[in-house]
Amino acid sequence: MATLKHSRRMAANAVFTTVCWIATGVALTALVAILWSLVVKGGGGLDLDVFTKVQPAAGLKGGLLNAIIGSVFMCSVAMVMALIFGVLAGTWLAEFGRDSRFAEVVRFLNDILLSAPSVLVGLFVWIVLVHPFHGFSALAGSVALALIAVPIITRTTEDVMKLQPPALREAGLALGAPHWRTVASIIWKSSRSGILTAALLAFARISGETAPLLFTSLGNTSISLDVTKPMASLPGVIYSFALSSDDDLVRLAWAGSLLVAITVLGINIAARFATREQKRS
Amino acid sequence: MTTVDPLIVDRPPPKGAQFDPLFRYACAAAAVFLLIALGGMIVELTINGWAAFAKFGFGFFTNVTWDPVAEVFGAAGPIVDTIVVSVLAMVFALPLSFGVAVFLVEYCPSVLRRPIGIAVELLAGIPSIVYGMWGLFVFAPLFAQYIQLPLTEAAPPGSIWETLTAGVPNGANILTASIILAIMIVPFVAAVLRELLLSVPATLRESGYGMGATSLEVVSSISLPFVRRSAIGAAMLGLGRALGETMAVTFVIGNSHDFPKSLFSSGSTIASTIANEFNEATGEMHSASLIALGVVLFMMTFAVLAFARVLLNTQQEF
Numbered sequence: 339m340a341t342l343k344h345s346r347r348m349a350a351n352a353v354f355t356t357v358c359w360i361a362t363g364v365a366l367t368a369l370v371a372i373l374w375s376l377v378v379k380g381g382g383g384l385d386l387d388v389f390t391k392v393q394p395a396a397g398l399k400g401g402l403l404n405a406i407i408g409s410v411f412m413c414s415v416a417m418v419m420a421l422i423f424g425v426l427a428g429t430w431l432a433e434f435g436r437d438s439r440f441a442e443v444v445r446f447l448n449d450i451l452l453s454a455p456s457v458l459v460g461l462f463v464w465i466v467l468v469h470p471f472h473g474f475s476a477l478a479g480s481v482a483l484a485l486i487a488v489p490i491i492t493r494t495t496e497d498v499m500k501l502q503p504p505a506l507r508e509a510g511l512a513l514g515a516p517h518w519r520t521v522a523s524i525i526w527k528s529s530r531s532g533i534l535t536a537a538l539l540a541f542a543r544i545s546g547e548t549a550p551l552l553f554t555s556l557g558n559t560s561i562s563l564d565v566t567k568p569m570a571s572l573p574g575v576i577y578s579f580a581l582s583s584d585d586d587l588v589r590l591a592w593a594g595s596l597l598v599a600i601t602v603l604g605i606n607i608a609a610r611f612a613t614r615e616q617k618r619s
Numbered sequence: 620m621t622t623v624d625p626l627i628v629d630r631p632p633p634k635g636a637q638f639d640p641l642f643r644y645a646c647a648a649a650a651v652f653l654l655i656a657l658g659g660m661i662v663e664l665t666i667n668g669w670a671a672f673a674k675f676g677f678g679f680f681t682n683v684t685w686d687p688v689a690e691v692f693g694a695a696g697p698i699v700d701t702i703v704v705s706v707l708a709m710v711f712a713l714p715l716s717f718g719v720a721v722f723l724v725e726y727c728p729s730v731l732r733r734p735i736g737i738a739v740e741l742l743a744g745i746p747s748i749v750y751g752m753w754g755l756f757v758f759a760p761l762f763a764q765y766i767q768l769p770l771t772e773a774a775p776p777g778s779i780w781e782t783l784t785a786g787v788p789n790g791a792n793i794l795t796a797s798i799i800l801a802i803m804i805v806p807f808v809a810a811v812l813r814e815l816l817l818s819v820p821a822t823l824r825e826s827g828y829g830m831g832a833t834s835l836e837v838v839s840s841i842s843l844p845f846v847r848r849s850a851i852g853a854a855m856l857g858l859g860r861a862l863g864e865t866m867a868v869t870f871v872i873g874n875s876h877d878f879p880k881s882l883f884s885s886g887s888t889i890a891s892t893i894a895n896e897f898n899e900a901t902g903e904m905h906s907a908s909l910i911a912l913g914v915v916l917f918m919m920t921f922a923v924l925a926f927a928r929v930l931l932n933t934q935q936e937f
Contacts, residue, residue: 351833358726361718365809366735368802369742372753379756426649434643435650444650447657449928453856454660455863455920457890461897461913462660465667485656492653516633518642539744546746549865549890553897573748577866580752588756595752599745606744610737 373599380596383589388597393559393575396584402594404561408570411563412476412555413545416483421537424488425526428495433521445496452489459485460550468554476562476569479555486547487540491533498532499525531612538609542602548573572598661917668911670904679911685876685892687901692908696876698915700793700886703879704868705861707797708804712861713854716805720812724842725834736813743806751870754799759790759871762798767883786883791873794882799867804857811853815846848930855927863920865890889916 387401394400427444435441459482467478502525510520526533548571556568557575572594579591671692672679682693723736767788774781786792819842827837843850873885874895887895889912900906 347833347836351835354835354838355726357714358718358722361715362722362727362735365715365719365802365805366738369738369806371757372745372750372802375753375757376749423649423652426646427653430646430650434646441650444653446925446928448653450921450924451653451657453859453863453920453924454657455865455890455916457863457865457893458660458664458913458917461893461910462663464897465663465910466659488653488656514633516636517639519633519635521642542744546748548746548748549894552894556898573746573866576748576752580755580870591752592756595749599749602744602746603741606741 376592376596376599379589379592380594380599383593384596388590388593392561393570393579393590394586395559396582396587399586400590402572402575402590402597404558405570405572405575405594406597407561407563408476408555408558409545409572412480412483412551412569412571413541415476415480415565416487416544417537417541419480419484420487420491420540423484424491424536424540425495425533427488427492429499429521429526431492431496432499433517433525448489448492451485452493455549456486456547457549457552460553463550464553473566474554474556474568475566476555477565479551479569479571480565482550482554483544483547486550487544490540490543491536494536494539495529495533498529498536501532502528535609535612538605538612542605542609545605546573546598546602548577552577664910664914664917668907668909668914670907671911672914674904675908679908680915683876683878687896687905690902690904692904694889694908694912694915696878697887697889697892697912700872700879701862701888701890701916701919704793704797704800704872704886704888705858707794708800708861709854709858711798711801712804712808712857715801716807716809716812716857719805719809720816721838723809723813724816725838739806739813740810743810747803747864747867750799750803750867754795754867755791755870758799759795761790762795763788763790767792767794771883783881784883785881787873787885788883789873791871791885792883793872793879793886796868796872796886796888799871800861800864803864803867804860807860808853808857811856812850815849815853816842819845852927852930855923855930859920859924859927862923863890863916865894869894889913 387399388403389401389406390403391399391401392404393402427448431441431445435444463478463482463485467481468474506524506528507520510524511517515523551571551574555571555574557578558568558570562569576591576594576598579587579594582588675682675692679692679694680698681695682691683695684691684693685696686692719739723732723739727735767784767786767790771784771786771788774784816838823841823845824837827841832840868888869891872887872891874887874891875885876887876892877884879886893909893913893916897906897909900909
């Protein structure tokens with residue numbers, strides 16, 4: 339009887355173990371398949387033209403230069419806005435708000451905003467910044483991206499600042515520095531690598547975002563650096579080219595996907611290194 | 620007067636202390652801005668979508684007709700599709716990500732643990748448009764040829780099986796969309812679950828093994844009960860992602876507004892409808908209806924995410 343029960347337990351465990359192995363195998367296979375097609379199809383489409391020519395009309399040859407410039411531009415503007423708001427809001431939560439009721443609400447809504455559907459952020463910015471001014475603009479696109487980046491930075495800034503030892507803050511105050519000085523020169527400085535990691539992760543996240551840009555920056559077939567005019571973005575161009583029936587455009591869409599994926603993965607890996615440095619020091 | 624620390628009274632205020640209030644207000648303003656951003660989102664979406672709610676009333680949720688030409692908008696199709704696709708995606712993704720997480724914590728050879736763990740986390744960051752491209756050009760054709768066609772052909776006439784597998788065999792349908800979504804959220808959910816399983820104190824797990832428990836028993840009787848609330852929270856976070864996911868779904872769902880009739884019928888989720896039609900909206904009512912759809916999506920994700928956060932935040936009770 340005991341042995342029967344024993345063997346049944348062992349059998350159940352063996353089944354469970356196998357299922358876990360299979361699950362991991364299935365998941366990894368799918369992900370390897372995606373990376374493989376990215377490298378094969380995307381790599382096949384990559385050539386010098388991609389980086390030196392602007393996007394072509396259907397039937398012609400061209401590159402993605404305008405989209406690359408547009409994406410870098412809008413993401414950079416968005417990051418500047420997001421860093422200012424995110425670091426300040428995070429500082430407020432860690433230094434002033436702390437356990438107050440209002441801070442709890444801010445924290446909760448920040449967490450919601452962190453995973454809110456990005457297409458809704460796009461709709462919201464369209465209502466606020468595109469519709470009243472009767473035009474799509476790079477500024478609206480940047481604001482939409484910034485709204486997605488802010489919660490990431492706020493949350494990490496707060497977490498990292500709270501991790502700093504209280505003695506550090508007290509030392510600053512004891513030296514006769516005012517509160518803002520203590521925060522700016524000591525707490526921010528010692529939280530630097532954590533905030534940098536958050537900024538990198540946020541940058542990676544927004545550089546692949548498509549949905550919030552569809553109704554805000556729209557797209558632009560030529561190179562533009564005017565924030566009041568529509569601007570092209572890499573994900574936006576991938577989206578419109580992928581749905582076209584022109585083989586050259588689809589090839590460019592794959593090349594663009596590879597570029598976006600490399601950027602995102604590269605930044606994520608860089609962020610990992612930034613965290614590791616922090617742990618070592 | 621209240622008691623004041625005598626040490627502070629005699630000391631002149633530090634140099635530059637006049638900027639302290641400014642700094643405080645700047646920080647508070649940024650925090651308030653976060654509130655305004657989310658609050659503004661709810662308010663603006665509701666105001667701008669109100670015309671649709673007012674005109675169609677409750678019929679907006681129950682009517683299946685979505686006809687921009689006749690200006691009749693009923694959102695039942697997209698709403699039901701969103702729920703069906705997300706729930707199906709969770710059905711595929713949850714066991715998979717649970718298996719991956721348990722594998723990484725319990726079974727993985729230690730040489731592979733870090734690389735696979737890092738790979739899973741990195742893949743959680745790949746933009747959804749990349750999944751969409753892969754779904755459209757690689758997965759959908761294979762799916763149509765090797766899964767959809769055989770299933771449809773093998774279906775006995777008149778059975779439920781036939782009803783479930785009816786549809787155009789082009790690979791762009793509800794099932795494809797939910798599979799792509801599942802692949803997308805597996806790394807995310809697996810990474811969170813893995814963190815949770817790792818948070819179980821080693822002494823607890825080891826005492827289980829010490830009593831002669833098998834891995835299955837340790838996971839099901841010790842680890843899972845320990846992280847139960849948070850694990851449900853993690854699943855809810857994944858569901859929140861699935862509900863609002865736009866690009867990956869838009870590429871592979873086929874974009875029709877009909878009520879879903881089978882697993883292989885094409886459909887459109889709320890997010891994909893907005894992404895597809897908003898820029899080409901033909902009139903005021905069309906835009907308003909799309910924004911109203913956005914409000915519905917917002918409510919759905921807000922409820923799911925709020926639930927997830929409450930569950931995740933109460934973990935500290937232990």
